[in-house]
Amino acid sequence: MRGILGALCPRCRTGKIFRKSVWRFPGMYERCPACGLKFEREDGYFLGAMYIGYGLGVGTLAVLTALVWEVLRWPLLKSVAGGVVLFLPFAPVLTWMARVLWIWMDQGIDPDRS
Ligand SMILES: [Zn+2]
Numbered sequence: 001m002r003g004i005l006g007a008l009c010p011r012c013r014t015g016k017i018f019r020k021s022v023w024r025f026p027g028m029y030e031r032c033p034a035c036g037l038k039f040e041r042e043d044g045y046f047l048g049a050m051y052i053g054y055g056l057g058v059g060t061l062a063v064l065t066a067l068v069w070e071v072l073r074w075p076l077l078k079s080v081a082g083g084v085v086l087f088l089p090f091a092p093v094l095t096w097m098a099r100v101l102w103i104w105m106d107q108g109i110d111p112d113r114s
Helices: 047-072 075-107
Strands: none
Touching: 047 075
């Protein structure tokens, strides 16, 4: 869990996946600086991360919309619009987290042994 939250390489758990902060997306290393694991294994590799990002985004938006609806008692559509506005700062973080989860999941299922 610490490796995922710290965006560390799933193989060596010491090298970082991203070279910069989440606000300078993507800023990824091509390979792990510690063990040399190639993060983007093939073209279109991060398409799978988009599915994870979609799930994370919908869940976050639902929570934010429910929060706006509960606190401000706005009508549903207005609450969704408020939830979308509150969601925008989370978008880079969720995209970053989706890539990390995708790399970890992929390496867990089909580890790169090269
Ligand atoms: Zn590594």
